[in-house]
Amino acid sequence: MNEIVIAPSILSLDYSNVSAQLEELKASKAKWLHFDVMDGHFVPNLTFGPDILKGFKKACPLFMDVHLMVEDPKTYAPIFIQNGADLVTFHTEALDNDLSRIQGLLDEIHNLGAKGGIVVKPNTAIEPFESVLKSCDLVLVMSVEPGFGGQKFMADMLKKVEWLKEKRQELNLSYRIEIDGGINQDTYKSALDAGCDTLVAGSYVFKNDITKTIEGMLA
Numbered sequence: 001m002n003e004i005v006i007a008p009s010i011l012s013l014d015y016s017n018v019s020a021q022l023e024e025l026k027a028s029k030a031k032w033l034h035f036d037v038m039d040g041h042f043v044p045n046l047t048f049g050p051d052i053l054k055g056f057k058k059a060c061p062l063f064m065d066v067h068l069m070v071e072d073p074k075t076y077a078p079i080f081i082q083n084g085a086d087l088v089t090f091h092t093e094a095l096d097n098d099l100s101r102i103q104g105l106l107d108e109i110h111n112l113g114a115k116g117g118i119v120v121k122p123n124t125a126i127e128p129f130e131s132v133l134k135s136c137d138l139v140l141v142m143s144v145e146p147g148f149g150g151q152k153f154m155a156d157m158l159k160k161v162e163w164l165k166e167k168r169q170e171l172n173l174s175y176r177i178e179i180d181g182g183i184n185q186d187t188y189k190s191a192l193d194a195g196c197d198t199l200v201a202g203s204y205v206f207k208n209d210i211t212k213t214i215e216g217m218l219a
């Protein structure tokens with residue numbers, strides 16, 4: 001059983017007060033930061049480039065979990081790895097769900113010394129990706145449509161989590177299972193019960209007391 005990790009999503013930081021929140025995160029029980037990269041094409045929102053990641057890593061040296069929501073992850077994964085990503089996840093849909101392209105990018109991420117994994121949107125089934133699971137350090141299940149923080153949790157996505165948990169045991173693998181979107185006081189327990197070991201939480205953490213909210217999910 002993997003240790004439970006909370007990965008606060010910096011998408012929901014209060015950008016008028018960044019350093020104080022990064023100091024609080026450093027002192028908190030969060031070991032990871034979730035860094036959402038959006039290119040305005042794969043999703044209808046724009047966020048951060050590699051220089052911002054580099055700055056965050058310097059100010060707050062936690063494990064950087066970089067979620068690429070971009071049309072061209074093959075180009076951007078190496079750039080974010082050079083700038084501090086410890087783990088990069090990319091959407092299968094951005095590679096047309098093509099298994100050989102997905103396998104190729106997972107191999108490339110590993111060759112660059114980072115951890116890697118796949119992400120699926122809510123309307124993408126997870127079962128077709130069984131053959132690449134052996135190369136994933138983590139599989140990320142989206143429980144909202146990617147693009148924005150603060151959306152409602154889609155409880156149906158927990159079926160994917162249950163399938164991933166069963167497959168992990170059947171195939172004797174050890175990838176982490178992460179969920180992203182709508183995690184809060186009403187939903188985090190069901191995600192853990194279904195088999196998630198890594199919880200992304202954005203608005204829930206940053207719109208409340210950061211330290212206590214993270215501790216509450218780990219209690």
Ligand SMILES: O=C(CO)[C@@H](O)[C@H](O)COP(=O)(O)O
Pocket residue numbers: 009011012034036067144145146147148149150151180181182183200201202203204
């Ligand atoms: O990838 C995304 C959104 O596309 C997320 O990482 C969000 O940042 C999660 O925000 P909350 O739903 O927890 O507010």
Ligand SMILES: [Fe+2]
Pocket residue numbers: 009034035036067180200
């Ligand atoms: Fe994310």
